[in-house]
Amino acid sequence: MAVLRLDVQRNIERLQDLYLLNPSKYSTLExxxxxxxxxxxxxxxxxxxxxxxxLSRSMDFTIALLQRLEEDSDQKCFGQLVESAYMVTLKPWHGWISSAAYKIAMKLIPDRKMFISLLVGKCQDYAALKEEIRKLAKLLQPFLDDIHAMMAKFRLDRLKST
Structure with missing residues (x-):
């Protein structure tokens, strides 16, 4: 997860750096x-x-994974949920290098119980977590839809990685 977190952080910093060059000129993503x-x-x-x-694709993956976790009642192993979310959100955009990195990362994911315990923390139970996942997905989806529409407007929505 550290590699993914670093990639997300770099992408955010890239946007912040440009914004800070001229906040009035670069006040929106558009x-x-x-x-x-x-x-x-x-x-x-x-x-x-x-x-x-x-960043938007990472959020698509995160939301897809959390929704699968919320919907699944301990039927599938966590790896299957990750794989399912990956196949519909990131795989279509990954080249061979990124796909290879994903396969390595899959060997390092925690088991379901450990992942849920990381999400739940000390003050929450699994039912409350499920409700929070539903709320998060409902809040984020309109923003992601807007970003995807904006990327399509500029014909940047089909770019792939290596």
């Missing part, structure tokens, strides 16, 4: 994407457009 499309830099590996794209 303005950032528009600038990069105009400059022909949006499809570059280190672009803010790619940062937005992969």
């Amino acid at each position: 303005e950032i994407l528009e600038k990069e499309v105009e400059d022909n830099t949006a499809k570059k590996v280190d672009s803010c457009a790619r940062a937005v794209l992969w």
Whole structure:
């Protein structure tokens, strides 16, 4: 998870850095994407457009995984839930290097009980966690839909990794 967390952090920092260059000019994601499309830099590996794209895809994966965890009543092993979420959210966009990294990461995931205990913490039970997952998904989905629509508007929604 540390590698994923570092990747997410780098993408956020890339957006923050550009924003801080000129907060009035880059006050929205759309303005950032528009600038990069105009400059022909949006499809570059280190672009803010790619940062937005992969942040949204990471959130798609996270929401899909949490929803599967919330819906599944201990029927499937955690690895199956991760695999299912990965197949519909990230796999279509991963090249061979990213797919290979995913396969390695799959060997390092915790078991279901450990993962749930990390999410639940000390002050919550599993039923409360399930309700929180439902609320989170309901809150985030409209934002993700807007981001996906914006990426499609600029024709940046089909970019793949290596």
